[in-house]
Amino acid sequence: MNIAIVGYGKMGKAIEEILIERGHHVVAKLNQKPTSQDLENVDVAIEFSNPEVAYENIKTLLEHKIPTISGTTGWLDRLEEIKAINQENNAAFIYGSNFSLGVNLFFELNAHLAKLMRNYPQYQVEIEEIHHTQKLDAPSGTAISLAEQIFDQSNLTNWELDGKSEEKNLPIYAKRIENVPGTHTVSYVSDIDTIEIKHTAHSRKGFALGAVIAAEWIHGKQGFFTMKDVLGLT
Numbered sequence: 612m613n614i615a616i617v618g619y620g621k622m623g624k625a626i627e628e629i630l631i632e633r634g635h636h637v638v639a640k641l642n643q644k645p646t647s648q649d650l651e652n653v654d655v656a657i658e659f660s661n662p663e664v665a666y667e668n669i670k671t672l673l674e675h676k677i678p679t680i681s682g683t684t685g686w687l688d689r690l691e692e693i694k695a696i697n698q699e700n701n702a703a704f705i706y707g708s709n710f711s712l713g714v715n716l717f718f719e720l721n722a723h724l725a726k727l728m729r730n731y732p733q734y735q736v737e738i739e740e741i742h743h744t745q746k747l748d749a750p751s752g753t754a755i756s757l758a759e760q761i762f763d764q765s766n767l768t769n770w771e772l773d774g775k776s777e778e779k780n781l782p783i784y785a786k787r788i789e790n791v792p793g794t795h796t797v798s799y800v801s802d803i804d805t806i807e808i809k810h811t812a813h814s815r816k817g818f819a820l821g822a823v824i825a826a827e828w829i830h831g832k833q834g835f836f837t838m839k840d841v842l843g844l845t
């Protein structure tokens with residue numbers, strides 16, 4: 612397939628490597644909003660840019676009816692607008708806060724554990740995420756997805772960065788350490804013990820491979836999808 616990489620930074624470059632390994636053609640590598648000319652002959656676009664610009668990029672891609680994968684975090688307050696634009700244009704869009712297979716399995720485990728823990732109020736849940744020092748947003752998109760799964764199974768309704776001021780808030784602790792690709796831990800802490808589940812990415816390869824698999828999957832489809840659809844976890 613002919614692929615446009617929108618956001619040619621750390622993730623864009625990791626994605627390019629996998630695309631080439633899997634026999635795809637990278638026909639555009641952009642660090643700015645795509646133009647109509649950039650999008651000629653593009654089968655699928657993969658967008659990993661930054662929270663400030665992602666909405667405009669995705670809107671432009673969908674208005675050009677380019678099937679689009681986006682992994683950019685920190686703009687999700689506008690996801691409903693993007694879903695509407697996607698529908699109006701009969702286009703196709705996949706958003707994932709984390710494209711790695713491992714984290715998507717971890718999401719399943721998190722949902723299951725949250726359901727189990729509903730009956731044990733002596734355990735207090737918290738999330739920790741650790742990322743490299745260049746990361747612009749906190750908490751991570753993955754930590755927010757984990758928190759939302761816990762809200763579905765508990766009386767908690769909001770997350771709170773680095774603490775808990777309200778009874779219904781779930782604390783997310785965000786740490787920034789040089790060169791860490793992404794580590795997420797969900798802990799249930801009681802006076803007696805702690806139960807923890809943890810995912811540690813060893814590199815960006817898993818995120819990049821998942822995004823390329825999503826691009827291969829979306830070609831020829833219409834609608835809004837997630838990695839649950841791509842991986843058959845629905």
Ligand SMILES: NC(=O)C1=CN([C@@H]2O[C@H](COP(=O)(O)OP(=O)(O)OC[C@H]3O[C@@H](n4cnc5c(N)ncnc54)[C@H](OP(=O)(O)O)[C@@H]3O)[C@@H](O)[C@H]2O)C=CC1
Nearest residue numbers: 618619620621622642643660664682683684708709710818
């Ligand atoms: N969902 C997932 O699985 C994952 C998501 N992410 C997310 O992906 C995003 C990118 O991460 P990462 O690659 O590490 O970040 P980088 O900062 O390394 O890359 C971002 C790139 O976007 C470019 N850019 C700036 N403005 C625009 C624009 N208007 N249009 C297109 N590109 C632009 C930047 O160019 P310049 O340097 O010239 O400004 C830079 O090359 C983040 O939001 C991160 O959280 C990261 C890993 C996995």
Ligand SMILES: O=C(O)C1=N[C@H](C(=O)O)C[C@H](O)C1
Nearest residue numbers: 684708709746751752753793
């Ligand atoms: O910025 C990153 O690097 C990452 N961002 C995503 C997030 O915010 O969850 C996914 C991954 O953890 C790496």
